[in-house]
Amino acid sequence: MTVHGSVFPAGGLMLDGHELYAHEVGHSDTDDTSVLHVPALDLVVAGDVVYNNVHQFVGEVRDGGLDAWHRALDAVEALRPGFVVASHKDVRRPDLPSDIGETRRYLDAAAEVLDRSADATSFFHGLKRRYPDRVNPWAIWLSARRLFES
Template sequence: MTIRYDVFVADPVPLDVSEPVPNGDRRAFSPLSITLISGERDAVLIDPPLTRAQAEQVGAWVEASGKRLTHIFATHGHGDHWFTAGVLAERFGAEVVASAGTIKQMHHNVAIRAGFWDRLLPGQIPDAPVTATAPAGNLLLLEGHELRIVEVGHSDTDDTSVLHVPDLDLVVAGDVVYNGVHQYLVESADGGRDRWREAIAAVEALHPRLIVAGHKDKALDDDAGRALAQTREYLDTADELLSRHTTALGFFGGMLERFPTRLNPGALWGGAVALYS
């Protein structure tokens, strides 16, 4: 029996924020990677998206695969990686799973939803009660193939995990690894970037050949070595420029100069404002 993976990249969604990013861009959520790991009959979906419209697109994609969806897994608690899990679970009769730490962060994101998520995307996010459970031993089986939930601690938020699929030499990394998209630095102060590097090292220790980043430029491949190195480089550059610039705007401009091709400068600007506040 063989398994495979496919990735659906949901396009950026404009935010309900009138003020543009300093470079003139409109504020938007970063592109989202949704992964389907499938066998001959069954499949597991990783990191369902944020809005009802995205869930409709992903649902049609899953349906077109012809597979029976058994589980929906969320790598971490940020709402853009699980708020539509319930909608899709009901559609396909699937079970929602996550690590215990991620479930705790899910509850936190529900608590801040009205003041954060719904303010940015009013009326676009479905009801999203926390229904996830932690599977025994952090292990899922897909037609006999092991899908291992590996808890890696802090990355761009607390209590994150990745899904290791040894038979594919694959890690579905959520927001531990980024691929051609500006990284979310809002929660990276007070040693957060050092802990993020530890999470990257934990993924590297799994020796993947392929990594699906939670936010990726759909034009880029899933080469693990490149994605790991570039995610580290971004954090190292942030440390360097934070020590050199006294304002959020100076830091923002310096990072854009170093990473001119990364998508969604708005995510960078949000991090800059938080780090200098």
């Protein structure tokens, strides 16, 4: 498996006495996402698949992107982690597996808002109203610009 230009051994590798495994999970907020699993620590480093109380970049959810991201979340959930570390994270919050479900619910809410939005501005305000306390609303605007490009 190639992860960010480097070859990750198919059978995993050892680090400080712990086996680490890379899993390709497909599309999340972008293509070719992978996660790192450390079974002995009950840990998944979920990269861009799982977000932790941060507005998600959903600019690629059209044309199957939403379903693909749900499949990536399924793959992380199947690892049954006790801890999930997100790349996009509210540092005030712990790294809990419940973030998998929260990421899912945000995706579904974004899809609902997208269906009702006529333009980037209405999408931005609609999603911001649904999640007023999440960090980094800039991600909503970036998503809106991408989803409603001319």
